[in-house]
Amino acid sequence: MSNRYSRQTLFPPIGKMGQEKIRTKHVLIIGAGALGSGNAEVMTRAGVGKLTIVDRDYVEASNLQRQQLYTEEDVAEKLPKAAAAEKRLKAINSEVEIQSIIGDATPEMLAELAGDVDLIIDSTDNFETRMAINDIAQKYQIPWIYGACVASFGMSFTIIPGKTPCLNCLLKTVPIQGLTCDTGGIIGPAVQMVIAHQTAEALKILVEDWEAVRTSFVNFDMWRNQYTSMKMSRAKDPGCLSCGEHPEYPYLEAENMTKTTVLCGRDTVQIRPPHTEGVDLKDMAGKLKALGYEVKGNPYLLSAELEDNRFVLFQDGRALIHGTKDLAQAKSLYNRLLG
Amino acid sequence: MQVKVFANLRDICGGVQVEVKSDGDRVIDILDKMVEMFPEIDEEIFTEEKKLKPFVHVYINGKNIIHLDDLQTKVEQSDQFALFPPVAGG
Numbered sequence: 001m002s003n004r005y006s007r008q009t010l011f012p013p014i015g016k017m018g019q020e021k022i023r024t025k026h027v028l029i030i031g032a033g034a035l036g037s038g039n040a041e042v043m044t045r046a047g048v049g050k051l052t053i054v055d056r057d058y059v060e061a062s063n064l065q066r067q068q069l070y071t072e073e074d075v076a077e078k079l080p081k082a083a084a085a086e087k088r089l090k091a092i093n094s095e096v097e098i099q100s101i102i103g104d105a106t107p108e109m110l111a112e113l114a115g116d117v118d119l120i121i122d123s124t125d126n127f128e129t130r131m132a133i134n135d136i137a138q139k140y141q142i143p144w145i146y147g148a149c150v151a152s153f154g155m156s157f158t159i160i161p162g163k164t165p166c167l168n169c170l171l172k173t174v175p176i177q178g179l180t181c182d183t184g185g186i187i188g189p190a191v192q193m194v195i196a197h198q199t200a201e202a203l204k205i206l207v208e209d210w211e212a213v214r215t216s217f218v219n220f221d222m223w224r225n226q227y228t229s230m231k232m233s234r235a236k237d238p239g240c241l242s243c244g245e246h247p248e249y250p251y252l253e254a255e256n257m258t259k260t261t262v263l264c265g266r267d268t269v270q271i272r273p274p275h276t277e278g279v280d281l282k283d284m285a286g287k288l289k290a291l292g293y294e295v296k297g298n299p300y301l302l303s304a305e306l307e308d309n310r311f312v313l314f315q316d317g318r319a320l321i322h323g324t325k326d327l328a329q330a331k332s333l334y335n336r337l338l339g
Numbered sequence: 340m341q342v343k344v345f346a347n348l349r350d351i352c353g354g355v356q357v358e359v360k361s362d363g364d365r366v367i368d369i370l371d372k373m374v375e376m377f378p379e380i381d382e383e384i385f386t387e388e389k390k391l392k393p394f395v396h397v398y399i400n401g402k403n404i405i406h407l408d409d410l411q412t413k414v415e416q417s418d419q420f421a422l423f424p425p426v427a428g429g
Contacts, residue, residue: 031429033429034429035429036429122429123429124429125427125428125429126427127425127427147429148425148426148427148428148429149426149428149429150346150426150427150428151346151347153345153346153347153426154426155345155425155426169403169406170396170403170425171396171403171425172403172405172406173393173405174393175393175394175395175396175424175425175427179346179347179424179426179427179428180427180428181428181429184347184428186428194429219345219346221346221349224349226349226355228343228345228355230343230398230401230419230421231401232401233401234400234401234402235398235401235402235403235406237406278393279393280386280392283382335427339394339427339428
């Protein structure tokens with residue numbers, strides 16, 4: 001298909017030279033949910049050399065409304081998202097080398113992959129993984145693009161090591177218990193707008209048009225027609241442990257990661273997040289009740305009956321997920337509820 | 340002082356930007372005034388110990404107050420004040 005990329009190369013900032021650069025690049029996408037499937041499709045159609053996509057989940061019916069790579073057949077077969085994504089992406093563009101990995105994007109996995117990656121596109125649903133991506137990106141000097149959405153709003157920020165502030169400069173702690181797609185809902189257009197921002201940045205980075213890369217933090221609300229951006233250049237912290245003068249990459253350390261363990265003989269997984277400032281049980285109980293779940297509680301914990309699992313959350317953020325021995329499934333449920 | 344609010348806080352404050360006239364000049368004074376103006380925001384941003392909830396961040400001129408004097412950070416009328424819950428979904 002000699003004219004496959006003709007409309008993209010006609011666009012002067014890309015041109016034939018840019019297309020050749022795109023063809024030699026390796027893009028890593030963490031997460032194959034709504035953002036991941038959209039980002040992967042745009043990158044595959046654009047003709048990247050290699051695309052690696054990592055996800056720990058399988059396709060469910062509630063994904064189909066916005067996760068563009070998946071079909072009813074994938075739901076019926078309970079296919080892992082990474083495997084279903086690979087199948088579809090190969091059908092879209094056989095010239096692209098697609099690598100799919102079914103599993104949790106741990107710091108170890110990210111470090112193994114980082115060697116020959118040119119760009120990371122964040123498509124995950126939690127800040128713990130994002131902080132690990134941020135540290136890996138700083139350590140191996142890889143640009144990465146934060147993107148997130150919930151309800152009708154979304155946000156994105158491009159992080160270039162050595163140039164822009166990093167996610168640790170902006171947040172310093174791992175925020176949990178914000179709105180998630182499972183608690184606040186999500187509409188397709190909000191997903192697509194974040195994908196549009198992330199992939200536009202991705203193309204600029206792949207063709208090395210550094211001048212064109214956005215330096216502000218964008219955020220928008222597709223329902224209320226609001227669009228704002230915030231300058232972030234002053235946010236760079238010289239003492240930052242991820243990108244400062246003496247980096248320690250704290251989010252690659254085991255003690256800063258969530259611990260998941262199967263509780264012996266109990267068909268239960270325990271999830272213990274690191275160093276959180278605790279969770280607001282009353283607030284969480286309200287969100288779960290609003291979703292129609294039966295919630296009981298006391299000042300120390302709450303207990304909710306979900307579809308297939310009983311979910312018990314303690315004040316320090318620790319949770320027990322009853323009815324499973326699957327660590328990845330339990331962690332995925334935790335992140336879907338708490339972010 | 341003009342305070343930019345983001346995400347779900349916009350529903351409570353009824354817009355993208357709110358004019359807050361506070362007597363004090365610290366971040367906490369501005370936020371207290373906002374709670375007075377929009378009582379529902381209290382539960383969204385503060386814990387019972389009156390600290391910011393872990394997913395709520397305040398940026399002054401693009402800099403997180405965690406790197407400044409936290410809630411005691413002094414602000415000037417001309418500063419860009421943003422109240423911001425980072426979004427996790429994807």
